[in-house]
Amino acid sequence: MNAIIAEESVLRGWGAGFRAGLGAMIADVLFLVLAFVGVVAVVERYGALQSALYLLGGVLMLVFAVGAWQEARGAASFTDDLEAGATGFQKAFVLAATNPFQIGFWLTVGVGLIKPGTLDVLAHVPGIGDALAGSFVVETGSFALLVGFFGGIVLWITTYPAALARAGRRVDAFAPAVALVSGLVLAGFGMLFLALGVMGLV
Numbered sequence: 001m002n003a004i005i006a007e008e009s010v011l012r013g014w015g016a017g018f019r020a021g022l023g024a025m026i027a028d029v030l031f032l033v034l035a036f037v038g039v040v041a042v043v044e045r046y047g048a049l050q051s052a053l054y055l056l057g058g059v060l061m062l063v064f065a066v067g068a069w070q071e072a073r074g075a076a077s078f079t080d081d082l083e084a085g086a087t088g089f090q091k092a093f094v095l096a097a098t099n100p101f102q103i104g105f106w107l108t109v110g111v112g113l114i115k116p117g118t119l120d121v122l123a124h125v126p127g128i129g130d131a132l133a134g135s136f137v138v139e140t141g142s143f144a145l146l147v148g149f150f151g152g153i154v155l156w157i158t159t160y161p162a163a164l165a166r167a168g169r170r171v172d173a174f175a176p177a178v179a180l181v182s183g184l185v186l187a188g189f190g191m192l193f194l195a196l197g198v199m200g201l202v
Contacts, residue, residue, distance in 0.1 A: 008088035020088030021157025027096030051200030061190030116141030
């Protein structure tokens with residue numbers, strides 16, 4: 001998600017980067033609703049469905065990586081007017097919605113966030129967890145926790161694109177470089193997802 005946000009921010013400005021982040025966050029909201037009603041757990045039960053999501057996610061990442069490389073070649077400077085088949089919002093939403101890691105998060109941590117109870121956050125720190133136990137306990141299943149969680153996402157998708165856009169304005173060469181690196185990150189994860197999908201089907 002951050003690779004797409006970075007690419008959009010340096011090539012098209014803060015607004016495009018923010019909209020890409022918003023696409024990923026909307027997918028999280030969707031998963032939150034599905035976790036509430038128990039639908040997300042279906043993916044965990046069917047291994048073939050998980051593998052299909054890995055394969056789909058991997059193919060999409062490779063397609064978006066090629067698009068990022070083409071934009072990197074075509075962008076002479078920051079916020080060039082580039083043609084794109086899909087907006088950053090669409091790309092981030094589709095990748096987030098087909099990302100097995102994101103689904104896995106909502107099957108585990110996400111379900112823990114919405115289930116009433118308590119979570120001793122620092123008790124799980126390796127090595128010193130026993131000494132820190134009880135020092136930072138969070139009440140799960142509360143509206144305030146969910147507001148804080150999504151508030152943190154909004155803060156990130158606001159400040160991260162702003163920092164990249166500001167850097168891009170200072171150095172024109174920065175925009176194509178970030179698009180190129182974003183493409184490399186997407187391609188790397190795309191190949192990883194394809195490998196995981198194939199292994200799951202074998």
